[in-house]
Amino acid sequence: MRVIRTVLVIMLVGCGDNLAAEEFRKLTLTTDYVAEGIAIGDIDGDGRSDVIAGPRWYGGPGFDEAHEIYPPVAFDPFDYTDNFLAFTRDLDGDGALDVLVVGFPGTTATVFTNPRADAPWSRQVVFDGVDGESPDFTDVDGDGAPELVLAHAGRLGWAEPGVPGTTWTFVPATPDRGLGPFSHGLGVGDVDGDGALDLVLPDAIFHAPAWTAEAASFGIGGAQIAVRDVDGDGDGDVITTLDAHGYGVAWFEATADGYVEHAIAPASPDAAPAIHEPHALVIADIDGDGLDDVVTGERFWGHVPPDPDFSDPAALYWFQHVRDAGGDRFVPHLIDDASGVGTQIAIGDVDGDGRLDIAVANKKGAFVFVQSPSR
Numbered sequence: 001m002r003v004i005r006t007v008l009v010i011m012l013v014g015c016g017d018n019l020a021a022e023e024f025r026k027l028t029l030t031t032d033y034v035a036e037g038i039a040i041g042d043i044d045g046d047g048r049s050d051v052i053a054g055p056r057w058y059g060g061p062g063f064d065e066a067h068e069i070y071p072p073v074a075f076d077p078f079d080y081t082d083n084f085l086a087f088t089r090d091l092d093g094d095g096a097l098d099v100l101v102v103g104f105p106g107t108t109a110t111v112f113t114n115p116r117a118d119a120p121w122s123r124q125v126v127f128d129g130v131d132g133e134s135p136d137f138t139d140v141d142g143d144g145a146p147e148l149v150l151a152h153a154g155r156l157g158w159a160e161p162g163v164p165g166t167t168w169t170f171v172p173a174t175p176d177r178g179l180g181p182f183s184h185g186l187g188v189g190d191v192d193g194d195g196a197l198d199l200v201l202p203d204a205i206f207h208a209p210a211w212t213a214e215a216a217s218f219g220i221g222g223a224q225i226a227v228r229d230v231d232g233d234g235d236g237d238v239i240t241t242l243d244a245h246g247y248g249v250a251w252f253e254a255t256a257d258g259y260v261e262h263a264i265a266p267a268s269p270d271a272a273p274a275i276h277e278p279h280a281l282v283i284a285d286i287d288g289d290g291l292d293d294v295v296t297g298e299r300f301w302g303h304v305p306p307d308p309d310f311s312d313p314a315a316l317y318w319f320q321h322v323r324d325a326g327g328d329r330f331v332p333h334l335i336d337d338a339s340g341v342g343t344q345i346a347i348g349d350v351d352g353d354g355r356l357d358i359a360v361a362n363k364k365g366a367f368v369f370v371q372s373p374s375r
Helices: none
Strands: 002-004 008-013 023-030 039-041 050-053 056-058 065-068 085-089 098-102 108-113 122-128 131-138 147-152 155-160 169-172 186-189 198-201 204-207 212-215 224-228 237-241 249-255 258-265 281-284 293-297 316-324 327-336 345-348 357-362 365-372
Touching: 023 050, 023 056, 023 327, 039 085, 039 345, 050 357, 050 365, 085 131, 131 186, 131 224, 147 169, 147 186, 198 224, 224 281, 237 258, 237 281, 258 316, 258 327, 281 345, 293 327, 293 345, 316 357, 327 365
Parallel strands: 186 224
Antiparallel strands: 002 065, 008 023, 023 365, 039 050, 050 056, 056 065, 085 098, 098 108, 108 122, 131 147, 147 155, 155 169, 186 198, 198 204, 204 212, 224 237, 237 249, 249 258, 281 293, 293 316, 316 327, 345 357, 357 365
16 A cells, blocks of 8 residues: 655754754654654665654655555554554565564564565564563674564563564573563663673663673663763763653763763753653764764653643754863754654664664654755
8 A cells, every 4th residue: 555645844953062063854754643663774675765654664765655564553642552663674584674563562573574565564473572661673692683682571681583484582681670561771782892792771781691780870761771982992881861751861981980970961851951751862973973972852742741732842852972172072952842752763874865864753743854964
C-alpha cells in the first residue's frame, strides 16, 4: 500500500555562545502518534537513505511518499504506542534491510521482513518479554552479528538471533537484579578499554567477558547510556541523561578515583536549558569537527501532565562538544521547540551531502531535521 503525504518544510537556526550555528530544515512526515522509535536505512536499495517511522517507511530524499510496513494505527496521545524502538538490519541475509521493532516495555520484539518490492511485509515475533525502556541492537558478544541487549526476567543480557524464522534465545549476563519492564537507562560500550563491550546500567557496570559488576552512579535512570572518550585521555567516559522523567544530562569523567560528573544540561527546571523528560539520547559528530556531540530533547508527554495541553512546546537540542584551554564543554543549540524526542533518536545522512541529519518520533508525530551549511 502506498500513501502520498505532503511534507512541511521549516527553517530553524540553532543558538549558543555566539558560535556559528547549524541550520536544519524540519520535515514533517506525519502528525499522527504512530511511534516513539524511529530508524534510518536504505529500505528500497536505491542508494539513498529512507526513514522508518512506525508502520511506514518514507522514501528519501524527499520523504513525500510513504509505504506501509504493517497496518497503520494512530494512537491516542493520552495513551502509548506499540512501537518504542526500531532498528534496520539485513536479518535474513537476502541483501535487503529488514526492520526490528521493540514494542511497549515488557512485550515483544518483532521482525518485519523486507519484501524487496512494494508488497506486504511478513512479520514474526522473535522474543517475548523485552524489558527496559532503552534496549540496544548491537554486537555485544563480538561474534560479528548484532544482538538485542535488554532486561528479561529481572536479569540483564541479550536476545540472540538464530536461523531466520525462529525465536531468539535469551543469554543472561547478570543474576536477577529485579529489572522490570520500565527500568530506565542502558548502555553498551568499552568502559575499561580491553576491546570488549561492557554493559552499563545507571547503578552498575558489567565488565565483559565474565560480566563482573562494578558499582556506579549515573543518575536515577535516564535514556541510552553512551561510552565515549570525551576528554581525549584514552579512557571510557560515560554520557547519559540523569532522569528520564525529570531533568539533567551529564558526562561522567573516568578518573583513578572513580567517575566525576560534569553537567551538560542542568538537573533542575530552574536553569537553562531546562530539558524536561530527556528520554532519548544519541552521540554523533553533528558539526564534523571530529568531536562527538550530544543530541537529546524533551519527550512530549512521556507521562501525561495533570493539565495536558497538546500545544505545549517540546524542545530538541544538539550540544556542541567544544574543547579548548578550559577543558571540554557542551554548548546547547536549539533545533526545534515543537517536536522533542520519543524513546529513540536516529542519526544519518538522509540527503547525501555528507552532514548528519536527525529523525525523531513521538506523540506530536514523526520528523526529520535535515542539516545544511551555516550561513
